[in-house]
Amino acid sequence: MPVQLLKTxxxxxEIPLPSHLQNEDLKHLQExxxxxxxxxxxxxxxxxxxxxxxxxxDFFKIVLQGLDDLCSRMNSINILIYGxxxxxxxxxxxxxxxxxxxxxxxxxxxxxREDGRHGCHLEVxxxxxxxxxxxxxxxxxxxxxxxxxGTIVNxxxxxxxxxxxxxxxxxxxxxxxxxxxxxxxxxxxTLFNGNPDSLPKIYKVGDIVRFHRIKxxxxxGQMQGITSGGFASLTFDGTVGAPLVPRTSSKMYxxxxxxxxxxxxxxVWAASNISISGPAAKLSSVQPMLFFDLTCQLVGxxxxxxxxxxxxxxDGTKCPYPTxxxxxxxxxxxxxxxxxxxxxxxxxxxxxxxNHVQLAKSLKIGSFxxxxxxxxxxxxxxxxxxxxxxxxxxxxTCYGRGIGVLPxxxxxxxxxxxxxxxxxxxxxxxxxxxxxxxxDGTFSDFTDFESYLQRCQQLSVTVLTDHQxxxxxxxxxIMNSTAPQQYRIRAKLRTYKxxxxxxxxxxxxxxxxxxxxxxxxxxxxxxxxRSAVTAPNPExxxxxxxxxxxxxxxxxxxxxxxxxxxxxxxxxxxxENTLLMIEGGTLKEVLKLTKRFKCVIxxxxxxxxxxxxxxxxxxxxxxxxxxxxxxxxxxxxxIKNLSSIAAExxxxxxxxxxxxxLGIELLQYVFIMKFTLVxxxxxxxxxxxxxxxxxxxxxxxxxxxxxxxxxxxxxxxMLCPPGRKLGDLPWLECFxxxxxxxxxxxxxxxxxxxxxxxxxxxV
DNA sequence: CCTTAGGGTTGG
Numbered sequence: 159m160p161v162q163l164l165k166t167x168x169x170x171x172e173i174p175l176p177s178h179l180q181n182e183d184l185k186h187l188q189e190x191x192x193x194x195x196x197x198x199x200x201x202x203x204x205x206x207x208x209x210x211x212x213x214x215x216d217f218f219k220i221v222l223q224g225l226d227d228l229c230s231r232m233n234s235i236n237i238l239i240y241g242x243x244x245x246x247x248x249x250x251x252x253x254x255x256x257x258x259x260x261x262x263x264x265x266x267x268x269x270x271r272e273d274g275r276h277g278c279h280l281e282v283x284x285x286x287x288x289x290x291x292x293x294x295x296x297x298x299x300x301x302x303x304x305x306x307x308g309t310i311v312n313x314x315x316x317x318x319x320x321x322x323x324x325x326x327x328x329x330x331x332x333x334x335x336x337x338x339x340x341x342x343x344x345x346x347x348t349l350f351n352g353n354p355d356s357l358p359k360i361y362k363v364g365d366i367v368r369f370h371r372i373k374x375x376x377x378x379g380q381m382q383g384i385t386s387g388g389f390a391s392l393t394f395d396g397t398v399g400a401p402l403v404p405r406t407s408s409k410m411y412x413x414x415x416x417x418x419x420x421x422x423x424x425x426v427w428a429a430s431n432i433s434i435s436g437p438a439a440k441l442s443s444v445q446p447m448l449f450f451d452l453t454c455q456l457v458g459x460x461x462x463x464x465x466x467x468x469x470x471x472x473d474g475t476k477c478p479y480p481t482x483x484x485x486x487x488x489x490x491x492x493x494x495x496x497x498x499x500x501x502x503x504x505x506x507x508x509x510x511x512x513n514h515v516q517l518a519k520s521l522k523i524g525s526f527x528x529x530x531x532x533x534x535x536x537x538x539x540x541x542x543x544x545x546x547x548x549x550x551x552x553x554x555t556c557y558g559r560g561i562g563v564l565p566x567x568x569x570x571x572x573x574x575x576x577x578x579x580x581x582x583x584x585x586x587x588x589x590x591x592x593x594x595x596x597x598d599g600t601f602s603d604f605t606d607f608e609s610y611l612q613r614c615q616q617l618s619v620t621v622l623t624d625h626q627x628x629x630x631x632x633x634x635x636i637m638n639s640t641a642p643q644q645y646r647i648r649a650k651l652r653t654y655k656x657x658x659x660x661x662x663x664x665x666x667x668x669x670x671x672x673x674x675x676x677x678x679x680x681x682x683x684x685x686x687x688r689s690a691v692t693a694p695n696p697e698x699x700x701x702x703x704x705x706x707x708x709x710x711x712x713x714x715x716x717x718x719x720x721x722x723x724x725x726x727x728x729x730x731x732x733x734e735n736t737l738l739m740i741e742g743g744t745l746k747e748v749l750k751l752t753k754r755f756k757c758v759i760x761x762x763x764x765x766x767x768x769x770x771x772x773x774x775x776x777x778x779x780x781x782x783x784x785x786x787x788x789x790x791x792x793x794x795x796x797i798k799n800l801s802s803i804a805a806e807x808x809x810x811x812x813x814x815x816x817x818x819x820l821g822i823e824l825l826q827y828v829f830i831m832k833f834t835l836v837x838x839x840x841x842x843x844x845x846x847x848x849x850x851x852x853x854x855x856x857x858x859x860x861x862x863x864x865x866x867x868x869x870x871x872x873x874x875x876m877l878c879p880p881g882r883k884l885g886d887l888p889w890l891e892c893f894x895x896x897x898x899x900x901x902x903x904x905x906x907x908x909x910x911x912x913x914x915x916x917x918x919x920x921v
Numbered sequence: 922c923c924t925t926a927g928g929g930t931t932g933g
Contacts, residue, residue, distance in 0.1 A: 318928095319928055319929085320928090321926095321928070325925095326924085326925040326926070327924085327925055327926085328922090328923090328924040328925025328926085329922070329923085329924070329925070330924080330925055331925090332925060332926060334926070334927075334928060335928095336928065346927070346928065347927095348925085348926045348927055348928095349926095350924085350925060350926080377926095377927060378927075380927095382926095382927065384926090384927090449930060449931085462933095463933090465933075466933065509933075511932080511933065512933095531930065533930075533931050535931070550931070550932085550933075552930070552931055552932075552933085553932085553933090554930080555926095555928080556928075556929060556930045556931090557928075557929060557930050558928075558929095558930095559930070
């Protein structure tokens with residue numbers, strides 16, 4: 159019998175199978191039975207490279223999978239092909255092909271135990287009179303550069319642009335998808351379906367789709383794809399290495415090795431050929447006057463009027479600007495009341511218009527959304543001296559404007575969920591306690607967001623306070639030079655440490671140059687408790703320079719508290735000008751006193767004098783600031799030395815002066831940060847060592863002020879906006895100096911920023 | 922009903 163090797167049969171019905179041949183199920187295949195009038199059919203799931211046997215015969219092995227039970231390994235069988243037939247098959251047969259063979263020998267498989275396949279294998283060769291029919295896979299995928307008008311094709315593509323399904327003006331939902339493939343040809347497809355679930359589940363640019371039965375037409379001189387009857391799609395995450403899970407509404411679809419390979423290839427191609435958008439923006443990094451995509455959770459929704467609808471959403475981060483509140487009565491907002499209240503400082507109002515209203519109405523509270531191309535608009539109401547920003551999803555679908563619902567298993571949703579779960583709601587409530595007056599005040603100085611954006615792109619967000627005559631030096635040059643030197647640079651802040659800004663505050667001793675962490679309140683409390691064990695010594699009360707008051711607490715502990723008010727000119731002064739010393743108070747009591755009096759010094763009694771507490775505690779509290787002394791360098795002097803300041807004409811009670819008379823080496827609060835600066839020629843880490851000049855925020859006050867912390871966070875967000883690509887980061891002009899650091903084994907050069915400050919219109 | 926949209930931001 160002649161060899162039949164069919165290359166281009168598209169449908170199985172076209173195979174000219176001899177009528178005497180009957181299909182044999184793999185299950186019934188046995189060694190020794192007569193199979194002369196039987197054929198075996200299956201799909202090629204594996205093929206091995208063509209090899210030669212020792213006698214020079216060509217040999218080709220494939221694995222065939224039976225059709226009835228695609229999952230079972232038992233249902234697969236090894237086919238060994240010999241001679242010319244092996245050579246021919248190796249050229250033509252590919253994974254996924256349907257393969258029919260008749261005239262085979264059934265041999266007990268020696269490898270069945272290892273490979274778990276059928277107990278027999280088939281041997282096939284011209285000499286044995288075998289017939290092989292190979293049917294190319296049913297689906298042929300057309301590259302985008304080979305599309306022809308009027309055809310219905312299957313294709314793969316990487317999503318370059320898309321509009322999530324929206325309500326069209328006709329009867330269907332519509333989604334517009336632009337694909338590209340390695341042929342570098344673009345194809346825009348307009349897809350319709352009455353059920354949005356039947357449209358491709360694309361969540362981001364870079365996703366990969368497989369379309370079956372899409373109709374190609376020419377429109378305006380370009381090829382265009384349109385849904386035809388039977389259109390079906392699979393969508394995959396386009397990230398190299400991400401799990402290959404097709405997203406589809408079809409219950410039946412073929413997806414085998416061949417498709418896996420195809421997706422992986424496209425992923426690799428896309429990685430270097432598609433500009434994938436950076437990490438999605440969070441509310442904490444939104445910029446006014448821009449458009450952005452937001453991944454968020456729906457907390458509340460409300461009808462506003464006929465053409466607009468309100469969505470209240472959160473993503474766990476706080477928008478650094480005051481945001482608008484769409485005036486809607488609370489009772490008209492659908493959503494969980496308690497949650498709406500609890501999250502009120504983290505949710506933002508997004509007003510959606512026109513064609514988006516219908517879809518917005520149908521959204522379920524609690525669902526995860528990606529809202530595409532939200533417009534952050536700066537409110538420009540006249541006669542208002544403060545700005546807020548508004549979030550609009552304007553009507554229409556330009557630039558993919560729309561709303562997509564993300565499924566719970568979406569990786570971005572999983573990440574968001576985890577993040578939302580970790581948000582400390584108490585924190586955001588504290589921020590709310592910051593008065594609105596304070597907030598409004600901040601932003602009155604920051605009226606023109608647009609000019610900020612412009613200056614980010616051209617000018618610098620930092621300015622030099624000296625040395626303007628110097629020219630810029632490239633980072634590469636600096637890194638190749640010896641230290642110490644000083645340079646003017648122009649660079650971008652790629653990242654900085656610590657990211658938690660409160661961790662950047664340290665205490666610095668200018669005498670011994672040591673740095674230490676700021677002690678926390680608990681430690682102070684503990685020291686106060688310990689010192690309260692010693693009762694105030696009455697003999698030390700009411701001296702020539704202070705008046706003493708003493709009382710016993712009413713609680714069970716019956717603590718004795720003594721307060722010594724330092725006199726000036728023989729008189730007590732107004733509380734706000736008064737320095738007092740306290741013995742036996744708790745942390746709470748001490749802090750309360752600092753609110754009313756100018757200075758508070760915690761002390762304890764010894765036999766013959768008052769003395770300062772352990773220097774792990776602040777030796778002085780003034781306003782919100784706790785002043786510490788260096789344990790190493792301080793040599794405490796008698797408390798009585800304070801009387802010399804009290805005797806001044808107008809005691810200013812400056813911490814430095816108090817420290818000096820008490821023999822305390824004052825520790826200074828500093829910001830210590832590491833800036834990673836880049837300028838296209840190189841990157842270097844430079845330390846910022848700043849008391850208050852750079853941020854124009856005193857390091858000493860930031861730890862006790864939510865307001866200042868917010869302000870500093872905003873400043874950092876402007877110097878290094880989160881979620882932005884390097885090219886979009888603003889420029890910083892800085893002075894840096896290099897210096898040598900040597901220890902026993904190593905020598906390295908470090909850099910420090912100096913004489914630089916954040917530009918006035920940025921803070 | 923056999924269309925709808927056919928990519929390229931902003932009115933509220």
